[in-house]
Amino acid sequence: MKQKAAARPAWILGLTMALTLMAYGILSDMQTVSAQSPTHKVVAYYFHTNTRCSTCQKIEAYSHEAIEEGFKTELKNGTLELRIVNYEEPENRHFIKDYKLVTKSLILVNMVEGVEMDWTNLKLVWQLTKNKEAFLNYVRKEVRNSLSQNY
Numbered sequence: 015m016k017q018k019a020a021a022r023p024a025w026i027l028g029l030t031m032a033l034t035l036m037a038y039g040i041l042s043d044m045q046t047v048s049a050q051s052p053t054h055k056v057v058a059y060y061f062h063t064n065t066r067c068s069t070c071q072k073i074e075a076y077s078h079e080a081i082e083e084g085f086k087t088e089l090k091n092g093t094l095e096l097r098i099v100n101y102e103e104p105e106n107r108h109f110i111k112d113y114k115l116v117t118k119s120l121i122l123v124n125m126v127e128g129v130e131m132d133w134t135n136l137k138l139v140w141q142l143t144k145n146k147e148a149f150l151n152y153v154r155k156e157v158r159n160s161l162s163q164n165y
Contacts, residue, residue: 055093056160057123061101061115070118073139074098076146077120080153088161122156126165134160 060077062070081089081096088094101109113121113133120136136156142149 053127054163054165055095055125056088056157057095057097057125058157059109059113059121059123060096060098060118061109061113061121062098062118063100063102069140069143072143073118073120076143076149077139077153080150081157084150084154085157085161093161094157120153122160124160124163124165131163131165 058077058081060074062074078096081094085094089096099106099109101107101115109115113119113135120139121133122136123133124131134156136153138152139149142152
């Protein structure tokens with residue numbers, strides 16, 4: 015019986031040390047993720063409605079292509095996000111007022127620490143749907159401009 019009682023403090027100490035090391039490892043990982051999280055990010059919103067014409071679908075497809083093909087690293091590291099949003103859904107109607115939407119639109123929003131700093135409506139997407147290369151170049155140029163902003 016005395017052997018078991020003597021072994022308990024060593025076992026408890028070992029368990030305590032293991033838990034402490036595990037906690038430190040988890041804390042260390044959380045600090046690394048936090049330190050690597052971008053403070054400035056760009057959110058590219060493509061806003062659409064319930065009614066979707068072929069031109070609207072083309073704008074969405076070209077926007078996807080421009081961003082996903084041109085900014086793989088930024089999408090992966092979180093400095094750029096692409097969100098497709100139906101602004102006719104009740105929970106999304108606030109976007110109409112927020113970004114003065116009158117039709118389907120591609121909007122770039124600069125965020126710092128989760129706070130919106132400014133936004134840009136890429137109005138030329140409507141005129142460039144018949145010239146895919148010009149469309150892709152335009153969107154990529156505007157995204158690069160937004161990503162390069164210093165706040």
